Amino acid sequence: MKFSHQLQLNAVPDWIDKYVAYDALKKIIFQLEKERVDDPVLTEERRLDAEARFLTALDMQLEKVFDFYTQQESELFLRIDELEGAVSSDHKGHRLSLNASHPYKSAHSPLENLESELHDASEKTIPDTKPEMEHSKVHFRRRSSTTRISIESRLTRHTTRDSQVYVEQLVDLRSQLIDLFVSLSELESYIELNRTAFQKILKKYDKLLDGNLREQYLPKMVLDSHPFTPRTVEILREQIERVERLYADALCYGNHQMAVRQMKSHLRDQVTFDRNTVWKDMVGQERRINDAHVKDKAVPTVKIPFTKYRINKELFRQIICFSIAIAALIILLNVDCFGNRQENYCFALLIFAAIMWATEAIPIYATSLMIPFLIVPLGILRNPDGSEMPAKAASKAVFQSMFSGTIMMLLGGFALAAALSKYGIAKAFASHVLSRAGTRPRWVLLAIMLVAVFLSMWISNVATPVLCFSLIDPILRTLADDSPVAQCLLLGIALASCIGGMTSPISSPQNIVTIQYMQPNPGWGKWFGVALPISIISVFVAWAILLLVYRPDRASPHLNTIKPTKGKANWTQMYVMFITILTIGLWCAESSMEAHIGDTGIIAAIPLFMFFGTGILNKDDLNNFLWSVVVLAQGGMALGNAVTSSGLLQDIALQIKDGIQNLEVIAILAIFSFLILVFATFVSHTVAALIIVPIVREVGQNLPVPHPNLLVMGAGLACSAGMGLPVSGYPNMSAVMMENPLGKPYLTTKDFIITGIPTSIICTVLVFTLGYGIMAGFGF
Secondary structure, rough: OOHHHHHHOOOOHHHHOOOHHHHHHHHHHHHHHHHHHHHHOOOOHHHHHHHHHHHHHHHHHHHHHHHHHHHHHHHHHHHHHHHHHHHHHOOHHHHHHOOOOOOOOOOOOOOHHHHHHHHHHHHHOOOOOOOOOOOOOOOOOOOOOOOOOOHHHHHHHOOHHHHHHHHHHHHHHHHHHHHHHHHHHHHHHHHHHHHHHHHHHHHHHHHHEEEEEEEEHHHHHHHHOOOHOOOHHHHHHHHHHHHHHHHHHHHOOOHHHHHHHHHHHOOOOOOOOOOOHHHHHHHHHHHHHHHHOOOOOOOEEEOOOOOOEEEEHHHHOOOOOHHHHHHHOOOOHHHOOOHHHHHHHHHHHHHHHHHHHHOOOOOHHHHHHHHHHHHHHOOOOOOOOOEOHHHHHHHHHHHHHHHHHHHHHHHHHHHHHHHHHHHHHHHHHHHHHHHHHOOOHHHHHHHHHHHHHHHHHHHHHHHHHHHHHHOHHHHHOOOOOOOHHHHHHHHHHHHHHHHHHHOOOOHHHHHHHHOOOOOOOHHHHHHHHHHHHHHHHHHHHHHHHHHHHHHHHOOOOOOOOHHHOOOOOOOOHHHHHHHHOOOHHHHHHHHHHHHHEEEEHHHHHHHHHHHOOOOOOOOHHOOOHHHHHHHHHHHHHHHHHHHHOOOHHHHHHHHHHHHHHHOHHHHHHHHHHHHHHHHHHOOOHHHHHHHHHHHHHHHHHOOOOOHHHHHHHHHHHHHHOOOOOOOOHHHHHHHOOOEEOOOEEOHHHHHHHHHHHHHHHHHHHHHHHHHHHHHHHHOO
């Protein structure tokens, strides 16, 4: 949560315009930063002029806070003096005479005891009376955690005239003391929030404009001002304790703890914030884009044919696509394509799932949840002897296929990404690299693309774009609204993240699916050996295409410098880095420890229990994992198991093999690579892997000279090469959601087509040429 939001949420509503205008000061800093980027020649005179403009605004805010605090302090302290005098002169004798006989003074307040005493008396002689009362005109700006029925309304029904006057006095006293306590506590919070605001805004000025105001202005002007001196805070705390004692003596028989507890129940809740993980940032970004807004334009509608009714256009499209999928399912269930019921039904389910995933008639993760439900009633699974598997055994087999070491690897990767982002490790590394890239757009672009590829290796290409977009925010906010540099940088991050999805087994969901079908597991070392050369060359190709299309150096000769994150690593950060390095090291050495560990999923448990068990990550962090990706992978695994068990996969592979068995392996890889490229571009990387990779493996196993791992890994890498449309993968979808300060998207579909399609084609060619050579050398 940004401090400006925290300030708004915690400020006293009636005083909102009396706080430091934090957002206004930020705008001044950003304007000065933009002027500096537009004219990078910074003279001493210009620097002093910019500093003077900011200091003038800062002095006005400090004066506003000083005047308001001084006024409130004098008024509240005077009220305390007056109330203390009234309590000592008017209430003491009456309170003692009325309550001297009560034996439970340590547990009950005088009002509660008086209520009990007067209620007993009322049962004998007192009629039901309710005279007019003058209510205290005190307005509370607070929320109470519990709600009590007014003591006054309960007591005045059964009291004598004298006792009722006393009750009115107690109620009025209680109201005034609580109001004083709340006002003083809010004034204490007012000091703290404004002190923090001055500290943060000065820190931001120094960071963005290379100033040194924090060390000069903060101690000499802010902390030396009356509201912020230690003595002022001490006096205010003494006055709060004074009110607590008055309340305790008058209403709680001197029980200070009871008094504090009762008065604090009237304070407003304070909003605090914790560090965000990259997964939480993704959720926030998605909500900003997809949630309903009051000022949104009218939703497009279409007229339903042959009726007078209109319907949401997107909903109408989804209904049509869902109807097509259902129709295809019903037709194929009744057509004998393979001469075997299980294979026919499985083929119908495969086509149904492909249509649903491709069209997103319902969310793709919801389709994945539907697949297990359809597998068992359709009787698709078979026993090893070819007979139909009973429903109970089939359901058990389906759920077993949905959780495996592959899913654990996915969760382990999520945990690493969450910890590295939550404690600023990934951002610190990236900011230090980018700070050395200079200010020329071409080198900044190359640097951010290489950073995106590297981060994708460890925190996945799903999370990397969100982190990188935040890194280039200082550049984006200083560019003109129509500058092509913004498009160039955002596309560079998206394309590099797609390419980075090849680099490691956990760098993308499609790699998680791919490595599941590779037997034996190639290990991380061989994966790096194949993927890194392809990725590095592809990044430079994408960089060259972006420079050719957008010419960023012409549009903006110089960009704003990205400031590195300062400070030394603390023990928590060192612990996170140690667990990360340990986990990755064990993954790389997994093949040599297979006899002891068994599966990479076991290693993935290390970051999960080491981070969640020690409190590095908490329950909220777990809830913010991309569970939709996990469910999508599980649905794909269930479908893959069904296609294999029914015999459909083998039949399809044999039919394909008959047409390609005379071709060279490199030609077969090229055919499948381009097939997957088209599917991944128009649907998504992950769905392409879920549907096509199992078929590729079966074809590879049935070749005259089997090469299943070579074809599977090549197909998996080709999935990440699809980047020609906004829907092609998570990085592209994240990039297309980015908007400028005016609410206009930076990127359009045209931008992805112009740069993404050429990059995709060259990357795919590298997969079945360079990649084939390396994989053949490894003996795949």
